[in-house]
Amino acid sequence: MPSLSHARWPLLALAVAAFAIGTTEFVIMGLLPQIAADLSVSIPRAGLLVTGYAMGVVVGGPLLVLLLVRMPHQRALLWLMALFTLGNLACALAPGYAALMVARFIAAFAHGSFFGVASVVAMRIVPPQRRAQALGLMFAGLTIANIVGVPGGALIGEALGWRATFWCVVVLGLIALAGIVRYVPRLPADSAVSIRRELAVVMQPGVLIALAMTVFGFGGVFTVFTFVVPMLREVAGLAPDRIAPVLVLFGVGATIGTISGGRLADRGVIRALLLVLTCLIAFYSLLPWLLPHAMLAVAGVFVLGVLGFAAGPGLQARCMQQAEAAPLLTSAVNQSAFNLGNAGGAYVGAVMLEAGQPYVMLPWAAALISIVGLGLTLISRYLELRPASRSSRTAAG
Numbered sequence: 001m002p003s004l005s006h007a008r009w010p011l012l013a014l015a016v017a018a019f020a021i022g023t024t025e026f027v028i029m030g031l032l033p034q035i036a037a038d039l040s041v042s043i044p045r046a047g048l049l050v051t052g053y054a055m056g057v058v059v060g061g062p063l064l065v066l067l068l069v070r071m072p073h074q075r076a077l078l079w080l081m082a083l084f085t086l087g088n089l090a091c092a093l094a095p096g097y098a099a100l101m102v103a104r105f106i107a108a109f110a111h112g113s114f115f116g117v118a119s120v121v122a123m124r125i126v127p128p129q130r131r132a133q134a135l136g137l138m139f140a141g142l143t144i145a146n147i148v149g150v151p152g153g154a155l156i157g158e159a160l161g162w163r164a165t166f167w168c169v170v171v172l173g174l175i176a177l178a179g180i181v182r183y184v185p186r187l188p189a190d191s192a193v194s195i196r197r198e199l200a201v202v203m204q205p206g207v208l209i210a211l212a213m214t215v216f217g218f219g220g221v222f223t224v225f226t227f228v229v230p231m232l233r234e235v236a237g238l239a240p241d242r243i244a245p246v247l248v249l250f251g252v253g254a255t256i257g258t259i260s261g262g263r264l265a266d267r268g269v270i271r272a273l274l275l276v277l278t279c280l281i282a283f284y285s286l287l288p289w290l291l292p293h294a295m296l297a298v299a300g301v302f303v304l305g306v307l308g309f310a311a312g313p314g315l316q317a318r319c320m321q322q323a324e325a326a327p328l329l330t331s332a333v334n335q336s337a338f339n340l341g342n343a344g345g346a347y348v349g350a351v352m353l354e355a356g357q358p359y360v361m362l363p364w365a366a367a368l369i370s371i372v373g374l375g376l377t378l379i380s381r382y383l384e385l386r387p388a389s390r391s392s393r394t395a396a397g
Contacts, residue, residue: 007125007134008137010121010122011122011137012183014077014180015139016141016172016176016179017081017141017173017179017180018138018139018140018141018142018145019145019172020141020169020173021084021114021141021142021145022142022143022145023149023150023153024169025053026145026146026149026150027150027153027157027165028104029150029225029226029228029229030151030153030244030247031165032046032226033230033233034157034161034162035162038162039096043353044350044351044353045097045350045354046097047346047349047350047353048347049104050222050226050342050343051343051344051346051347052101052108053107053339054108054222054339054343054346055105056105056107057108057111057335057339058112059109060109060110061111061113061116061332061333061339062113062329062333063113064080064109064110064112064332065112065117065332066329068117069195072187073117073121073184073188074121074185076113077180078177078181080113080114081176081180082177083110084111084114085173085176086107087104087105088103088107088169088170090102090106090107091103091104091107091163091166091169092166111335111339112333115332116329116331116335119138119331121187122137143251143254145251147251148248150247150250150251152244154243154244154247156168158240158243198326198329199329201323201326202323202326202329202330204322204323205383206383207322207330209322209376209379209380209383210380211319211333211334212337212376213315213318213373213380214315214316214334215373216341216369216370217273217315217341217373217377218308218311218315218345218373219341219345219369220284220308220365220373221304221345222341222342222345222346222349223348223362223365223366224349224366225250225304226346226349226350227349228247228250228301228304229243230359231291231297231359232297232298235358235359236293236297237294238297246298250301250305251305252302253302253304253306254305255305255309256305256306257308257309257312260310261276261314264276264314265313265314265317269317269318273311276311276314277311277373277377280307280308280370281367283303283304283307284363284366284370285364287300288360288363291359292360312338315334319337344369345366348365348369
């Protein structure tokens with residue numbers, strides 16, 4: 001088994017793929033005004049492209065994992081990255097709104113299963129004591145996408161049109177494909193994986209509650225973030241050339257939130273989630289009063305990145321805690337749960353705006369979604385403690 005230094009190039013190839021996927025997932029928020037104007041649709045309708053992508057992840061993640069579970073890992077990654085690249089090519093060439101929606105759905109189909117398979121590869125090519133670092137290096141691509149890819153894509157879209165951004169993602173996808181061919185080793189599939197066993201584990205009540213926690217714990221973020229660009233323009237009064245630096249700030253906040261959220265979750269997953277979700281609810285309640293003031297709105301976008309993404313590691317850890325016997329399918333299904341939250345949050349925001357609600361009402365909806373997530377976290381904790389309390393009463397009796 002190679003050391004971490006020998007695995008650097010395979011991990012870099014996977015990180016480039018993660019960067020491409022992260023960019024295409026989130027960059028759409030920075031392109032909403034251009035897409036809406038070019039395709040003659042409203043901004044709320046353009047915002048449903050976030051929902052379309054997320055639903056592609058929801059459907060594609062578990063389905064493709066089940067189809068590819070017996071395939072050698074490198075070949076599976078190549079098929080998934082090829083599908084992603086073709087989907088983004090279709091986005092760049094889409095003649096209208098419906099075609100773009102279908103293309104986003106296709107591009108997203110490979111998202112969840114790619115990270116499921118890539119996580120297994122990253123852990124198999126390094127010694128056991130280096131696995132966490134290997135995963136961190138691979139997922140660094142997603143972090144860099146938030147800091148560089150999303151605002152960079154927004155700048156390209158502002159200067160050259162939104163289609164140019166998708167052409168850039170296509171190039172990234174081709175680079176990732178070349179890197180996977182050249183550097184990722186040809187690892188065989190795990191013959192011990194049982195599809196029936198993994199499905200049975202995922203359907204357990206504790207796992208289903210953990211998945212619901214992910215949906216509602218993260219969904220509120222996208223009720224707000226999906227429409228952050230028109231919100232900053234129309235409510236905070238920021239000029240278009242000031243938007244990209246604010247998106248960089250969001251990416252920095254998301255990175256800080258992911259790192260700090262992981263450290264909090266290491267000390268206690270449920271306690272970390274209760275703290276972060278409570279802070280999120282309080283923040284959403286304050287945000288309507290911050291948005292009309294440019295500097296406070298910018299600070300609010302940073303805090304949204306920190307608090308929103310601080311919940312991610314705890315939600316992922318809780319799901320894996322509840323489904324240790326089915327890591328491959330659970331990883332893909334939890335990616336689907338995150339994106340179901342993204343889809344639902346974006347859809348709620350779009351419906352509210354189409355109904356004539358102002359942008360400042362979106363944080364209130366986000367707060368309600370997070371309250372549901374907080375309640376599910378308390379239920380999960382209660383169900384976990386109940387057998388222990390019963391056992392202690394039986395022993396005392």
